[in-house]
Amino acid sequence: NAGVTQTPKFRVLKTGQSMTLLCAQDMNHEYMYWYRQDPGMGLRLIHYSVGEGTTAKGEVPDGYNVSRLKKQNFLLGLESAAPSQTSVYFCASSYSTINEQFFGPGTRLTVL
């Protein structure tokens, strides 16, 4: 099992460009999450999904959109990137609301 994978691993964007980050899990987990982590700060939840076709806002959703068309995939979109979105983005999944989360390796995004 690959666990949780994320693509791409690194990306540099110019202000105003758009991109999509892909998260995939092969553990048949219902719950998937997108976090961002900035230097010296903890993980902040952007959006999450409690099952295929569902999404919900987390703590810092502005400027991001998500989709969960297939159970195994959770996409994070930036429609018009801003320098404030420079961060490391982690995807995570879990089997239930009380089980542990498994994290992907992260995407390092720089917006110039």
Add this chain to the structure above:
Amino acid sequence: RKEVEQDPGPFNVPEGATVAFNCTYSNSASQSFFWYRQDCRKEPKLLMSVYSSGNEDGRFTAQLNRASQYISLLIRDSKLSDSATYLCVVRGPGGSYIPTFGRGTSLIVHP
């Protein structure tokens, strides 16, 4: 009061030392508890779950005190490779979808 609180440290200890971290949580209905380890610029990785009766995994021991609402992590015989940030995570009750993370405790083990 923050939902999950940790001392950010850093805890600076010599190799071979024993070090302990605590994490307090505010929701008495919380159901599950975890310690994660995060190395610099890497993803958090599950170190161990924390069970009501306490549990041990090699040099690591985790305890849960529901009455006082805290969990602890004890590391014995510290290694240089234990240097990392340790995150406390609390989940539940069952209807709550979002885990609550502490900000992490930084551990530096020096020769």
